Amino acid sequence: MALAVLLGGIMAWAGANGRLASAPEQILSAVLSPFQKGASAVSGGVGGLLDKYARIDSIIAENEALKQENWELQDKLVEYDRLKAENDAYKERDRLEDDSPEYTYMSAFVIGRDPLEQFGGFTIDLGTLDGVQQGDVVVSDQGYLVGRVLEAGPASSKVMTILQPGSYVACVVSRTRDTGNLNGSADYAADGRCVLENLSRDTLAQVGDAIITTGLGGEFPADIRVGTIEEILPEESGRSSIAVIEPGADVNNVKHVFVITDFETAYGQQAEQAQSASSAPAGE
């Protein structure tokens, strides 16, 4: 009877305080809580371990499937990178062809560089089977002159860069129309620079002026961008000036280029016109 009254009192007290758990229960709960958590963790861990042990085959299979999926995703990523590089190259080619529709561009990747090569020469992945021939002009993605094909094999070609001494290119200072010969220089090649020789002594060219090809001689198309003037120095004899040129293309590290396989120079057009005029009948 006394116990029933006590329990009734506890219930009445809990109800009056708006709490469903009594004070002793709360105390007990606070004391037992850490042990319950620990026990729960152990129980869960054991249960999880047993569960894992029971499902080990399916977990291994799932792991293998995920590995396979990972490989496939890696392959797709590599394929994506390749497609992206190709897409970028084609975009650049379209832009160059829009700028100079009279030229035919072929996309080429640099596949080899000899460590002993002193002047940035490299091998590209296009050869005679692709239509590349000795003497074809090579430009960078942005259309800056890199060099020309020195030797064309069936599937690859060696490119001589504008850093090579003796690689003469007829050029002009875009702003002042001062002409000169672009040539490689052993003094500047290691820094990726070349020189514009035979500038007149009283040239008005300045640092920062753009250099472009003239097309004279017929070996290079006209108006191909080369780079900018970095420094103007007097030539040793004092009769002319030399401009140190910073090429627009990073010749020593370029990885992708375009080969201009077909172009018509003003020089070539004039020769053709002269030939057709001389071969035309006199009465016409």
Added chain:
Amino acid sequence: MTSRRKRNLILLAKWACYFLILLLAATLQSLPGFLSLFGVRPLFILPVCLAVAIYEGEYPGALLAVAGGFLWDWTANRVSGLMALGLMVICFAAAVAVELYLRVNTVNFILVNAACCLLVTSMDFLFYYLMPGYPGATQRYLTQVLPMVLYTAALSPLAMMAVRRVAGRFVPEQ
């Protein structure tokens, strides 16, 4: 008969492995920008040829050096046969020198490599830079050729390890 056939197969597998290592070396050597340090890149074909010459003897080593030289000539579009001839002579001489005067260990291999690399790069420098009369030869030699020799020699134990592993793996039964 069976034993002889097995021996031939082992030898075939060994030389196939050497050739694969050589192909890998040629690929890495011509790879644009691979391991480039301040514009200097190491040579890989020469250490592999030297390692094979040292482990297999002067004649087989010289033959592989010819193959390596041609690979170098072709991948770099150099004059065909020039490097093949150079590597053949150098590897033959190095193998004989090691057999007569040196013990085969890593330090000696690095030293032999440095000496041979110095010879190859100096000959190339002589023919392709000094003789055409380009200016600044001394500076070029000090800043490009010598660092390349040191770089190549420093990485040469990798070739030695690979070749030693193949030589130890494919031993014909006596």
